[in-house]
Amino acid sequence: xxxxxxxxxxxxxxxxxxxxxxxxxxxxxxxxxxxxxxxxxxxxxxxxxxxxxxxxxxxxxxxxxxxxxxxxxxxxxxxxxxxxxxxxxxxxxxxxxxxxxxxxxxxxxxxxxxxxxxxxxxxxxxxxxxxxxxxxxxxxxxxxxxxxxxxxxxxxxxxxxxxxxxxxxxxxxxxxxxxxxxxxxxxxxxxxxxxxxxxxxxxxxxxxxxxxxxxxxxxxxxxxxxxxx
Numbered sequence: 001x002x003x004x005x006x007x008x009x010x011x012x013x014x015x016x017x018x019x020x021x022x023x024x025x026x027x028x029x030x031x032x033x034x035x036x037x038x039x040x041x042x043x044x045x046x047x048x049x050x051x052x053x054x055x056x057x058x059x060x061x062x063x064x065x066x067x068x069x070x071x072x073x074x075x076x077x078x079x080x081x082x083x084x085x086x087x088x089x090x091x092x093x094x095x096x097x098x099x100x101x102x103x104x105x106x107x108x109x110x111x112x113x114x115x116x117x118x119x120x121x122x123x124x125x126x127x128x129x130x131x132x133x134x135x136x137x138x139x140x141x142x143x144x145x146x147x148x149x150x151x152x153x154x155x156x157x158x159x160x161x162x163x164x165x166x167x168x169x170x171x172x173x174x175x176x177x178x179x180x181x182x183x184x185x186x187x188x189x190x191x192x193x194x195x196x197x198x199x200x201x202x203x204x205x206x207x208x209x210x211x212x213x214x215x216x217x218x219x220x221x222x223x224x225x226x227x228x229x
Contacts, residue, residue, distance in 0.1 A: 007021075007042045007043070007045070007046045008046060010022045010023070010024070011046070012064060012207050012208070012209060013205070013207045015198075016069065017068065017069055017070065017073045017198065017199055017200055018066060018067065018068055018069060018073060018198070018199075019043065019047060019051065019066075019067050019069065020064055020065065020066045020067070020194070020207045021039060021043060021064075021065050021067075022062070022063065022064065022209040022210065023039050023057060023061075023062055023063060023064075023065045023191075024062055024212070025059075025060050025061060025062045025184065025185075025186035025187070025212065026059065026060065026184065026185065026186060027039050027059070028059045029053065029056045029057060029059070029065055030053055030056070039065055040053055040067070043067055047069070049069065050069075051067040051068070051069060052067060052068040052069070052070070052071060052073075052074040053065075053067055054066045054067060054068055054074065054077045054078070054081070055081065055088075055154065057191045058157065058160070058187075058189070060172070060173075060185055060186050060187040060189075061186075061187055061189040061190065061191065062186070062189075062190050062191070062209070062212050063090070063189075063190045063191025063192060063209045064191045064192070064193070064194045064207050064208075064209040065191070066194060066196075066207070068199075072199070073199045073200070076199035077196065077199060080196060080197065081154065084152060084153075085196070085197065086194065086195065086196045087150070087193070087194070087195035087196070088150070088151040088154075088191070088193075088194060089148065089149070089150055089151075089192050089193040089194075089195075090148075090149040090150075090151060090159055090189060090190060090191055090192055091138075091146060091147070091148060091149070091189075091190045091192045091211070091220075091224070092135075092146075092147045092149055092159060092163060092170050092188065092189050092190075093144050093145070093146055093147075093170065093171045093188035093189075093216060093217075093220070094144065094145050094147060094163060094168040094169065094170055094171060095143065095144060095145070095168070095169070095171060095178065095179070096145070096167055096168045097137060097140070097145045097168070098135070098137075098147075098163075098166050098167070098168050099166070099167075101136065101137040102134070102135060102136035102137065103134065103135065104132065104133070104134040105131075105132070105133050105134070105135070105162045105165075105166065106130065106131070106132050107120045107130075107131050107161070107162055107165055108120065108121050108122060108123045108125070108128040108129065108130055108131070109121065109128065109129055109131045109155050109156070109157075109158065109161055109162075110125055110127055110128045110129075111127070111156045111157075115175070117157065117161075117175060117176075118155065118156045118157045118158070118160075118161040119161065120161065120162075120165045129153075129155055130153065131153050131155040131158045131161070131162060132152040132153050133149055133150060133151050133152055133153075133158065133159060133162055134149070134150045134152070135147045135148065135149045135150070135163075136148050138220070138223045138224065138227070139220055139222070139223030141216075141219050141220075144171060144188075144216060144219075145168075146220045146223060146224075147163070147168075148192075148227075149163075157176075159189060160173055160175070160176045160187070160189065161176060163176075164176035164177045170187050170188055170189050171187065171188040171216070172185075172186055172187040172188055173187040173189075186212075188216060188217070190209065190211060190212070190217070191209060192208065192209055192211075193206060193207065193208050193209075194206070194207045195207075211224070
């Protein structure tokens with residue numbers, strides 16, 4: 001897909017305060033050292049105005065990314081994130097089922113600048129930060145397994161590092177121990193749902209990002225659809 005031309009097709013939600021896009025894998029959320037075009041810059045072209053980034057997802061992942069259209073909305077949402085009032089639900093495909101089919105993970109993570117990676121560390125290590133998530137198994141194919149992940153903190157590469165720490169790295173994520181990369185360098189991690197209170201109307205909003213149209217994601221459509229029945 002020519003993202004620059006089709007940015008409008010990625011819009012999931014918009015009003016005069018906010019806009020959300022379904023980011024495809026491979027597109028960076030904001031400008032980085034690669035100088036590749038970013039979702040942020042494409043969004044500003046689409047809106048013809050400045051956008052403020054509320055949160056991020058990793059470049060090889062896909063899914064919901066929310067932007068604020070003004071600083072007041074940004075401040076309100078930033079506070080909601082800090083107070084863990086925003087619900088973030090991800091879908092992850094792994095090659096090995098965790099020992100427990102559902103559970104809560106708590107690790108202290110430390111970012112390593114070399115290799116742009118986070119590793120599990122002890123609580124007393126300098127710059128180590130507590131990371132918490134819960135997960136449950138939704139379904140399986142012959143070789144792969146789908147996890148629903150609720151993210152309670154927003155640490156660098158958190159889901160990737162924590163699932164790898166329990167022996168279940170995400171498909172395609174060779175940085176965290178999966179046996180090989182996906183051909184397109186994506187990983188099977190999708191920011192599926194974002195639930196938040198609108199900063200001015202105070203209404204509860206839920207933004208859902210459709211899954212990528214890809215063979216393995218399509219294989220899991222049935223268990224995902226069953227959640228909405």
